[in-house]
Amino acid sequence: MASKNKDRLAFLTMPAPASYVAGLGRGASGFTTRSDIGPARDGPSAEAIAEAQARRGEEAEYDPDAFQDPESETGLFAGTIYEADDEEADQIFARVDGAMESRRKARREAREAKERQKARVDRPKIQEQFSDLKRGLSAVTDEEWGNLPEVGNLTKRRKVRETRSYVVPDSILVGDRNKLGHESSLSAQQQIVDKAGDITDFVELGNARDKVLSLRLDQASGAASGLSTSINPKDYLTDLNSVSVKSEAEIGDIKKARMLFDSMVKSNPKYAQGWIAAACVEEHAGRMVAARKLINAGCQQCPKSEEIWLEAARLHKNDDAKVILANAVNSLQQSVKIWLRAADLEADPNVKKRVLRKALDSIPHSVRLWKEAINLETSASDARLLLARAVEIIPQSVELWLALAKLGSSEHAKGVLNKARKAVPTSHEIWIAAAHLIEHEAQQNASHGSPGETIDRTILAAVRELRKHGVSFSRDQWITEAENSDDLSMPLTCEAIVKSTISMDVEPEDRIPTWLGDLESLQLKKRLTAARAVAAFMLKVFPNRVDVWEKAIELEGASSSSEALFEKAVGYCPQAEVFWLRWAKKKWLDGNVPGARQILEQAFLANPESENIWLAAVKLEAENGEQDVARALLIRAREVANTSRIWMKAAVFERQQGRPQEALAILQTALAKFPTFSKLYMIQGQIHENLGDHVASRASFTAGLKSCPKDPRLWILASRLEEKDGKSIKARSLLEKARLMIPGDETLWAEAVLVEERSNTFVSAKSVLARALQACPSSCHLWAISVWRESRPTRKSRAADAMSKSGKHPLVLCTVARLFWAERKIEKARDWFHRAVQAALEDSLDLGDIWAWWLRFEREYGTETRQQEVVSACIAAAPRHGEVWQPIAKALGNEAKSTADILNLVVDALDDR
Structure with missing residues (x-):
């Protein structure tokens, strides 16, 4: 049995297989130690690990090097040579990648910008919503800021009410009663008896007090002389005003400063600034005696300091200052400031002369002393002698030489x-x-x-x-x-x-811009002589420069020398039409019509095909009553120049002469030559409209809209024709179509608002106006209309928004002036009318309506002098445009009228608005 168990555990003593990994079957494939693999033993191979993972049903791990880019020069192409064609291919691929990336970047940026714009419109920042109000804060004055009330605590705190009550002791009530009581007699203890047995007389004490007070007042009033026994009320009050009352903090600062400077002058008595500072502290504290003592001690310690002697003279009275400066001169004979201060203390001019001459004996090379001494001389001969002596001693002084030259x-x-x-x-x-x-x-x-x-x-x-x-x-x-x-x-x-x-120091290539900059700078500084000299020099160097000739003529203005300049300008620049035209106009305005004709004849020779010269000649003849000559000139101009503008002027001329059929014939020929010139269709339609033929007029405008769909004036004329014919719906339709064809045009939106108002649909007009302001948020014309469509209490705020949105356009400024006019604020209205015309002149906007509104205002509230000033300024500005001005100026019968006559007609037309 024991042998059997021993055989079963024999594998524990056996060597492990070559591919054995402890715990591999349980998933611990990566857990190996040095004791497992031994000192010279490799780990499991990749095949073994893959086989074990396959038995467990796991997928093989991704190898990042399996599909490595061959550009890394590893793997398959590691041993190849990088040749020129490889480099060219890389560059081509790089360019393609860059182009694709830039295209994607542009699209991405455009998409992001569009998203940001949409988000900004849908959800504007609070800062943007209040930007108008923030900019308005710049106009708040300091006085208005100061008048703002203090913000208190507006939070609704719960007030704790005291509900408990206490009984006041009788001792407190009795004590308060005694505080409010008055006693009219003295007690036995208060009646003190002197040695003689007399009771103290308080009347005598009061008299003594009054006497002491009067003595002090006498001393205060006679402080200057010490002899005065009466009080001058004015001087006494002045002395009281000069008394400075020091606070406790200020007194403490003075004490600290006094201690510091006292320590300074004791530790370093030769430092003059310390003595001066210590004396200034005492002066600030009102202790003049102590200040003078300190500064005198400083003068003894620092006799070579110029500042301390001058400070001592300042702190002392006039007589004492003279003595101090005399001592200063003994110590500092070469100090110019001390000598000049000593001369200033003298009231007698002769004494001043003696002091300055003594100073010149000590300091003969001081230019300032010589100038002061010469200024005291009343005789020119004496001053000349002094100057002659001065330039002998100081020959390097330019001032003295120039002064001597002026005296002889x-x-x-x-x-x-x-x-x-x-x-x-x-x-x-x-x-x-x-x-x-x-x-x-x-x-x-x-x-x-x-x-x-x-x-x-x-x-x-x-x-x-x-x-x-x-x-x-x-x-x-x-x-x-x-x-x-x-x-x-x-x-x-x-x-x-x-x-x-x-x-x-000017390079040849920089001469023109540098000299033009000098000319403009001198012109801004009103140095006209210097500017003319610069222009004359430039014309000598560059005689063929048209811009230089224009600057020179502008500087001359209406002077007589401008004639010579015009003659030279057309001689050097004969193809510059502007010189011929301005010269002829000047001759015409001066009343020299033959001279103007002669100039235009010369201009024809130099510029035979110039339409401006032809039209100028026609205008000259027409306004001087030579209608046949003007017609012949127009016929010749159509043959020679043959421009669209000349054909248009020919039709306008025949229309003004009361010959509409001839004008229509000319327009028919002109439209065949210039089918895209919109003004020809306008004139043709207006002639038919004046003749009462609405069908032909509508046909002209329709043809014009087909040939010139981008001209808003044609759409407006067509709309007004339909409105005049009683077809308001057709007029609205035309304007809608025009706004689709020409989006963002303010004149079309304004006309749409007026169409609704003329149709008495004011609710629709208000809606159209709101849409118009959204489409054209910076339109001055629309903002001016919107101000008057507001109720009276909200017009001012609407005008403020209009000024912020339109950038203070002259039309908006004129609207603000009319608001003040309606409120009977005459001076403010006149000031804003002046601002409006100034803004129009600065922006080169010849708007005649603003001048008409101003003249109408002056007719109601101004004098004849003011009215004449407005008319004269309007004539000088020579306006030609405006919502009311232009139709009146171009109406039949008004072509020969002057600016003043047109202004009066416009004012009368405004009365009906």
């Missing part, structure tokens, strides 16, 4: 400036002063001739000499000197400086 005659000034140039060859002021002297002589003596060449040579010599002596005087500094000469009304010197120095 012209010949004397020339001699002085020549000596100054030799003494100070590095000074540009002396050269410029010489140029000013030459120009001044020419201005005083008209027969002297033109000094321009002499001044040019003087400035050129100045530039040359400064370079010779190594003076780095930059180009910008020379331009600044030219501006100074312009301010001094020395135009020749200004031009000479510009001509001689404007090319300094």
Whole structure:
């Protein structure tokens, strides 16, 4: 039995198979130890592990290296050579991958941007919802901020009410009663008897108190002189105002500062700033005697400090300060400030002169002392003698040389400036002063001739000499000197400086932008002479530049010299139509019609196919009553230039002359030549409408909409025709179709609102207006309409929203002015009308309706002078557009009327609105 058990357990002593893993059958395939495999024994192979896993029904583990990318140069292609075609293939694949990635990125970014935009519209941030109100806070003034009430505790706290009551003891009640009582007699203890047996007389005590008080008041009133026995109420109140009452904290700070500075002056008595600070502390505390003692001690300890002597003189009275400064002069004879302070203390001019002359004996090289001494002289000869002596002692002072040159005659000034140039060859002021002297002589003596060449040579010599002596005087500094000469009304010197120095340190390729920048900067600074000099120099260098000629003509304005500029401009730039037209217009406005014709004839020779010149000639003849000549010119222009605008003007001319059939014939030919020119269809439809032929007018507008579907004016005219014919539904339909064809056009939305209002459907008008503001959130026209469609209490808030949304457009500003006008706030309304026209001029918007509203306002509340000012400003602005202005200006019979006449007609039309 024992042998049987022994045989059964014999496997425990047997060696394990080669592929045996302890616990492999139970799933512990990876659990092996060094004792299991032995010191030189490998673990199970991959095949053995796979076989064991297969017996258990497990799937084989994924080997990441089984399908490794061959680009890693391992595995199958590990031993191959990376050749040029491999590199080319890699580059091609990389480009394809990059292109695909960029395309996916663009699509992804577009999709994300669209999602963000949609989310921002659907769920705007609270910050965006209140952005208008936040921007409005910038207009709140400091006074309005200060008037805001303090925010208290608005939380609804539960108030705890005391319900318990206590009985007050009788002792408290009796004590309070005694506090409120008054006694009119003295007790026995209070009646103190003196040695003589008399009772104390309180009346005498009161009189003594009054006497002491009066003595103190006398001392206060006579503090300055010590002799006054009466009180000056004004001075006394002034003294009381000068008394500063110190708080406990301030007194404590003064005590700390006094201790610190006392320690400083004791530890370092030679430090002058410590004595000055200590004296200032006492002065702030109101202890002038202590301050003077401290500063006097500081003067003894620091006799070589200039600041401490000046501070001592400030703290003392006038007489004492003179003594202190006399002692200071003994210690510091070379201090200019002390000598000047001593001279300031003297009231007599002669004494001041003596002090300054003593100072000059001690400090002869001080320019400031010489200037102060010269300023005290009342005689020009004495001042000249002092200046002559000053320039001998200080030959490097440019100020003294220039002052000496101003005091003499012209010949004397020339001699002085020549000596100054030799003494100070590095000074540009002396050269410029010489140029000013030459120009001044020419201005005083008209027969002297033109000094321009002499001044040019003087400035050129100045530039040359400064370079010779190594003076780095930059180009910008020379331009600044030219501006100074312009301010001094020395135009020749200004031009000479510009001509001689404007090319300094400028590269050839940078000349045009640099010089144009200088010209615009000078123009903004109102230095017109310097700007003209820059323009003249540029025209010499670049005579064929049209933009430079335009700047030069703009600078000349309406002066007589502009004629010569126009003549030179058309000579150098004959193809520039703008110069011919502006020159002819100037001649016409001056009343010289033959001269204007002659200029236009020359323009025809230089620009035979220019439609602007042809139309200008037609306008000149038509407005001067030469209708046949104008018609002949238009016929010739259609043959030579043959442009759509000339054909349109020809039809308009015949229409204005009362010949509609001829105008229709011209339009028929023009439409065959230019079928996509929308204005031809408009004019044709309007002529048929005026003739009462609505069918032909509708056909013209329909043809125009087919050829020019993107022109909103055609849609509006077609809609108004239908509305005039009593077909409001058709008008609405046309405008709906137009908005689909031209989305986001504010004029179409505004017309739709007006159509609803003219049809008396105000609810629909309000709905259309709301949709319009959503489609065009920044439309000034729509916002101006929406303000007046609000109820009276909400118009101001609506106007504020309109200004924030439209960027303070002139139309919105005009609407705000009309709001103030309706509230009878006259000055505010006038101010806002002025803002509106200024904004229109700055933005180059020639809106005539704003001027008409302003004139209507002035007719109601202004004077004739104000009305004339508005009319004059409107004529100068020459507006041509506007919702009411343009139809009236283009109406039949108004083509020859002036701006003032059109303005009056528009004002009358506004009265009916």
